[in-house]
Amino acid sequence: xxxxxxxxxxISRESLYPKYKQLSGELLDKTTSKRRxxxxxxxxxxxxxxxxxxxxGGPGKSGYVYELDTVDYxxxxxxxxxxxxxxxxxRSDLLSTELIDELESFAGQQSTAxxxxxxQSSVDSWK
Numbered sequence: 694x695x696x697x698x699x700x701x702x703x704i705s706r707e708s709l710y711p712k713y714k715q716l717s718g719e720l721l722d723k724t725t726s727k728r729r730x731x732x733x734x735x736x737x738x739x740x741x742x743x744x745x746x747x748x749x750g751g752p753g754k755s756g757y758v759y760e761l762d763t764v765d766y767x768x769x770x771x772x773x774x775x776x777x778x779x780x781x782x783x784r785s786d787l788l789s790t791e792l793i794d795e796l797e798s799f800a801g802q803q804s805t806a807x808x809x810x811x812x813q814s815s816v817d818s819w820k
Contacts, residue, residue, distance in 0.1 A: 694761065694769055698795045703746060703758035706731055716789050734759055766796065 695712060696704050706727065714724045725733075734757075738745045742762055749756040773788050 694766065695789075695792050695795055697761050698799045702760035703744070703748075704760070705748065705750075705758050706734060709734075709759070716791070720789055770796070 696702050696709065710727050710730055713730055717724050734743065737743045738759070743759045744762050745757045745759055747756060748758045770788070
């Protein structure tokens, strides 16, 4: 979602992994291997949450690039905002400060005042 807001999609697993590692370390106090992240991406693709395009770059390179299929930021925020990370009782959700900041910026850049107000209102409610 963060990469989508920044217009950095489609994105390869290799490009996605550093931000995933940073945020999972901050929010969950753990990280997952690149192979497990590849499994997550495959599962999300199979569930219809991501589009996956063939982009084979040679040996050792990810063969796919990913992007969100249908972007419903409000639904994603609702799920992340209501999720209790395991092992971290002091955190009440999976929303990073960086994601919240990007969403606020995104809301400010919307083409109509109504869309910006709705998005900003959604961000405020999840803070």
